[in-house]
Amino acid sequence: MTAPSSVTPAQGRELATEIPGPRSQEIHARRQKAVARGVGSALPVYVEAAGAGLLRDIDGNTYIDLCSGLGVTGVGNAAPDVVAAVQEQVARFTHTCFLATPYEGYVAVCEQLAELTPGAHEKRSALFSTGAEAVENAVKVARAATGRAAIVVLDHAYHGRTNLTLGLSARNMPFKQGFGPFTPEIHRIPASYPFRDPEGLSGEQAARDALEVLERQVGGENVAAVVVEPIQGEGGFIVPAPGYLPEIARWCARHGALLVADEIQSGFCRTGAWFASEHEGIVPDIVASAKGIAGGLPLAAVTGRAEVMDAVQLGGFGGTYGGNPVACAAALAAIDVMRRQDLAAAARRIEKILTSRLNELASRYDAIGEVRGRGAMIGVELVRPGSKEPAPELAQRVVEACHAKGVFLLTVGTFGNVLRFLPPLVIAEELLSDALDVLEQSFARLGN
Numbered sequence: 001m002t003a004p005s006s007v008t009p010a011q012g013r014e015l016a017t018e019i020p021g022p023r024s025q026e027i028h029a030r031r032q033k034a035v036a037r038g039v040g041s042a043l044p045v046y047v048e049a050a051g052a053g054l055l056r057d058i059d060g061n062t063y064i065d066l067c068s069g070l071g072v073t074g075v076g077n078a079a080p081d082v083v084a085a086v087q088e089q090v091a092r093f094t095h096t097c098f099l100a101t102p103y104e105g106y107v108a109v110c111e112q113l114a115e116l117t118p119g120a121h122e123k124r125s126a127l128f129s130t131g132a133e134a135v136e137n138a139v140k141v142a143r144a145a146t147g148r149a150a151i152v153v154l155d156h157a158y159h160g161r162t163n164l165t166l167g168l169s170a171r172n173m174p175f176k177q178g179f180g181p182f183t184p185e186i187h188r189i190p191a192s193y194p195f196r197d198p199e200g201l202s203g204e205q206a207a208r209d210a211l212e213v214l215e216r217q218v219g220g221e222n223v224a225a226v227v228v229e230p231i232q233g234e235g236g237f238i239v240p241a242p243g244y245l246p247e248i249a250r251w252c253a254r255h256g257a258l259l260v261a262d263e264i265q266s267g268f269c270r271t272g273a274w275f276a277s278e279h280e281g282i283v284p285d286i287v288a289s290a291k292g293i294a295g296g297l298p299l300a301a302v303t304g305r306a307e308v309m310d311a312v313q314l315g316g317f318g319g320t321y322g323g324n325p326v327a328c329a330a331a332l333a334a335i336d337v338m339r340r341q342d343l344a345a346a347a348r349r350i351e352k353i354l355t356s357r358l359n360e361l362a363s364r365y366d367a368i369g370e371v372r373g374r375g376a377m378i379g380v381e382l383v384r385p386g387s388k389e390p391a392p393e394l395a396q397r398v399v400e401a402c403h404a405k406g407v408f409l410l411t412v413g414t415f416g417n418v419l420r421f422l423p424p425l426v427i428a429e430e431l432l433s434d435a436l437d438v439l440e441q442s443f444a445r446l447g448n
């Protein structure tokens with residue numbers, strides 16, 4: 001079998017067949033008999049090669065990628081430096097299990113995490129394979145370090161699909177339905193969702209109101225941790241009102257609770273800073289990261305204050321694959337690319353391009369309720385004109401129209417009505433502009 005040729009940005013968007021094409025349809029028919037129904041795919045075109053902001057399917061259709069594999073391939077898909085590091089590592093050894101015989105790559109990734117995550121305090125990290133696993137372990141650390149049980153989470157939160165992280169997540173369908181019971185001692189407080197806050201509360205006030213109820217119902221002295229996403233991802237790319245997260249951080253410090261930032265989607269330059277907490281002026285006690293850390297290889301991390309992390313007994317962390325050497329090699333290469341190419345600055349440039357074009361579109365279409373987000377994590381919330389009533393059908397029609405023209409865009413949000421812009425941080429400006437032209441044409445046909 002010959003390897004598919006790599007994708008170069010000069011190729012651009014190109015449609016060779018109907019979508020999905022005949023070969024994708026063929027594999028899709030096989031899939032129905034082999035893959036469980038609960039595993040969905042937003043666009044069932046089967047990918048052959050990807051890179052440089054483009055995805056090519058096995059029928060020869062090339063799509064502009066505004067998804068980055070759900071926020072993972074910030075440094076680009078099959079980024080050359082990541083590929084080289086993986087090939088070099090995989091030829092030396094593929095696995096030993098760090099718990100059995102360790103290797104340097106794991107240590108080097110933890111050193112990078114200590115340097116890059118917010119705060120100058122002494123830190124320790126432990127590595128895992130998925131974001132959900134990182135959040136689970138962050139909760140374990142918080143309970144071990146505080147001797148308390150209660151975990152506080154926000155409305156609209158998403159933290160993963162294991163039983164504990166589903167319990168932490170807010171949305172029932174399709175994530176939680178039928179999978180309960182979930183673990184006890186999880187308490188949900190209102191998030192700050194400025195577009196949907198009828199009272200227009202300041203961030204501080206929204207946090208104070210939420211925490212006052214929490215204190216009455218749970219008691220601050222029982223809270224091990226408050227877990228927040230500095231920008232809520234699956235909830236709809238919600239940026240909290242200024243002051244909301246700092247007020248939560250102050251409350252945590254006052255009550256001896258730990259502030260856990262789930263930076264799994266927002267970390268590693270995605271929002272125009274290494275971590276989105278920096279925009280909010282908060283220094284979390286524990287940071288969970290994953291996705292963008294390793295250019296597409298499965299790696300996740302929990303990084304926290306040394307004394308907090310080291311409250312866990314020897315042997316309390318682990319897992320067969322956590323911090324796999326190939327994933328660590330990929331992470332070191334990806335972090336090096338982020339530093340050398342200053343991908344935080346690239347994300348800020350993407351923000352400018354996206355928000356200026358999208359705000360211009362919003363001035364023409366009443367169905368666009370709000371354009372929001374930071375860096376290369378931008379959401380467009382669609383509503384029924386003249387109201388704030390969510391318009392998920394319109395969002396679905398817009399993304400389908402984009403798919404049909406070779407632009408891969410997804411919806412997101414509690415109400416399914418937010419267009420989600422999550423391009424690779426290395427995407428060429430011409431591709432981004434072309435994708436926005438396609439979006440504009442879709443609105444011209446569907447919007448109002």
Ligand code: PLP
Nearest residue numbers: 130131132158159160233264265
């Ligand atoms: N936390 C956040 C904020 C996420 O966005 C996600 C995934 O989308 C997760 C946790 C779960 O990560 P994973 O799918 O790697 O388990």
